Amino acid sequence: MLQVLDPSAVRRWSRLAAETLGRAREEIDALNVFPVPDGDTGTNLHLTMLSAAEALDGLPGDADAATTWQTLAQGALLGARGNSGVIVSQALRGLAEVLRAADGRGADLGRGLVRAAELAREAVARPVEGTVLSVLAAVAGAVRDLRGDLAAVARSAADEARSALRRTPDQLDVLARSGVVDAGGAGLTIILESLAAVVTDSRAERVDIPAPTRRAAVEPVGPQEGPGYEVMYLLDADAEAVGELRRELDALGDCLVVVGGEGLWNVHVHVDDAGAAIEAAVRVGRPHRIRVTYLPGAGRTHPVARGRGVVAVAAGPALGAVFERSGAVVVRREPGASPPLAAVLAAIREAGSEVVVLPNDGGTREVATAAAEVAREEGLTVSVLPTRASVQGLAALAVHDPLRRFDDDVVAMTEAAAHTRHGHVWVADREVVSSAGPARPGDVLGVIDGDVAVIGADLVETALETVRRMVSPSSELVTVLEGVNAPEGLTRAVRDHLAETRPDIEVVAYKGGQGGYPLLVGVE
Numbered sequence: 001m002l003q004v005l006d007p008s009a010v011r012r013w014s015r016l017a018a019e020t021l022g023r024a025r026e027e028i029d030a031l032n033v034f035p036v037p038d039g040d041t042g043t044n045l046h047l048t049m050l051s052a053a054e055a056l057d058g059l060p061g062d063a064d065a066a067t068t069w070q071t072l073a074q075g076a077l078l079g080a081r082g083n084s085g086v087i088v089s090q091a092l093r094g095l096a097e098v099l100r101a102a103d104g105r106g107a108d109l110g111r112g113l114v115r116a117a118e119l120a121r122e123a124v125a126r127p128v129e130g131t132v133l134s135v136l137a138a139v140a141g142a143v144r145d146l147r148g149d150l151a152a153v154a155r156s157a158a159d160e161a162r163s164a165l166r167r168t169p170d171q172l173d174v175l176a177r178s179g180v181v182d183a184g185g186a187g188l189t190i191i192l193e194s195l196a197a198v199v200t201d202s203r204a205e206r207v208d209i210p211a212p213t214r215r216a217a218v219e220p221v222g223p224q225e226g227p228g229y230e231v232m233y234l235l236d237a238d239a240e241a242v243g244e245l246r247r248e249l250d251a252l253g254d255c256l257v258v259v260g261g262e263g264l265w266n267v268h269v270h271v272d273d274a275g276a277a278i279e280a281a282v283r284v285g286r287p288h289r290i291r292v293t294y295l296p297g298a299g300r301t302h303p304v305a306r307g308r309g310v311v312a313v314a315a316g317p318a319l320g321a322v323f324e325r326s327g328a329v330v331v332r333r334e335p336g337a338s339p340p341l342a343a344v345l346a347a348i349r350e351a352g353s354e355v356v357v358l359p360n361d362g363g364t365r366e367v368a369t370a371a372a373e374v375a376r377e378e379g380l381t382v383s384v385l386p387t388r389a390s391v392q393g394l395a396a397l398a399v400h401d402p403l404r405r406f407d408d409d410v411v412a413m414t415e416a417a418a419h420t421r422h423g424h425v426w427v428a429d430r431e432v433v434s435s436a437g438p439a440r441p442g443d444v445l446g447v448i449d450g451d452v453a454v455i456g457a458d459l460v461e462t463a464l465e466t467v468r469r470m471v472s473p474s475s476e477l478v479t480v481l482e483g484v485n486a487p488e489g490l491t492r493a494v495r496d497h498l499a500e501t502r503p504d505i506e507v508v509a510y511k512g513g514q515g516g517y518p519l520l521v522g523v524e
Helices: 007-031 041-057 065-079 082-099 106-123 132-143 150-171 173-178 183-200 239-252 274-284 317-325 341-351 362-377 390-398 406-418 459-470 490-501
Strands: 229-236 253-261 264-271 286-294 308-315 329-333 354-358 381-384 421-427 432-434 437-439 444-448 451-456 477-482 506-511 519-523
Touching: 007 041, 007 065, 007 183, 041 065, 041 082, 041 183, 065 082, 065 264, 082 106, 082 132, 082 183, 082 229, 082 253, 082 264, 106 132, 106 150, 106 253, 132 150, 132 183, 150 173, 150 183, 229 274, 239 253, 239 264, 239 274, 264 274, 274 286, 274 341, 274 362, 286 362, 308 317, 308 341, 308 390, 317 329, 317 390, 317 506, 329 341, 341 354, 341 362, 354 362, 354 390, 354 406, 362 381, 381 406, 390 406, 390 477, 390 519, 421 459, 432 451, 437 451, 444 459, 451 459, 459 490, 459 519, 477 490, 490 506, 490 519
Parallel strands: 308 329, 308 354, 354 381, 477 506
Antiparallel strands: 229 264, 229 286, 253 264, 421 444, 421 519, 432 437, 444 451, 477 519
């Protein structure tokens, strides 16, 4: 029997909890009627704890308590799934806050469980009784003033969780009507039962999870009211920005849970407009690992075209016209900005049932990926290509063949984009420090594949030197997009230079109309 909850015990607990949740996953899924009857709470909790356990597996064997608890909390945060999984990850964060700087004795575990309940409730915008929050609160109340060794506290926590779980139907009408206990509370009870088993060096007792007593619990009849999508993402942002995000998301939907800290957050919300929930995050930070899930019974459909299509994002009308002439549905964006997610999603729906998206800008790719997630939940097949420049998008579009299998078409377009070097020429409006040396305002910069390669004083000469460095013996095609502020003769100078030095290379020029760069260049 353990006297302290040391790092080795924390590892054993996380692994046992994950394994036990895995065995009980289907039983817990069958209980799931709140907040929506989507039947995945057991699966989500299993994956959340499995992520925590796997994070600990990556630590060296002699990792100290602070590192172990921090890794447990971080692993759960990164892998949290669903409403209950996100809440449980925050509870683990509360435990870590206390126990990473404590001895791990009975009183420490008690304080940790109290903090776990506090943090979990704070993370939920509109707490509901009869849920995992109620079970956590009951456990915190039972151990708050408990004076005993580690085993006594762990056993009391598990026993109170069992009792509180049985009370959940008395606290939430939908549970009572469906004849079930709360699914999230059942998962938490297993986690605490696993902790007691590790501490007392015994086998984890099987938590008696009452089976649904009414068919309606697992097979809801009729359309379900409520938001149509579950949206989850990780978010890099500061705490002040997250406060603004909470308020905006709370107005958009329900079941809002935001957990984390120290610049990294896990956000969960149910909304009708998934795009708006993601765009709200883009305004305050950097969302990533975005997941959008269609909620059952929502009854919402969107008209979509049939067949194969391509969506291209373009900065400016002239460049957009180039893509349109090549057969793409175009989403226009302002220079230096990303397009609205709703605009990208609408274009995907318009393009067809199988769609390739060309973001053509590094900053736009997150928005395009998020729109694709929503579209996939609506039944569309969507692939977002990693095009970072318009010339790469044009190269991909040039090999697009709607008669090929979709996957083969995506591979061919991706290869065409990857084999296209991209560059641009611009006049610096600020001081720039680069691998090519320092540049002052007014200097002309030639950028190749994202890095400054040439610094000059003359726009035409710098453009020619940039093109010279971009072409290679295997180059076959140079694409030039002339900007709105390009001087007379710039494109002609590039054409003439290549005709003289590399007559084997085909040159294609367009009026791109972009405002930021006098010249965009692609070399295939």
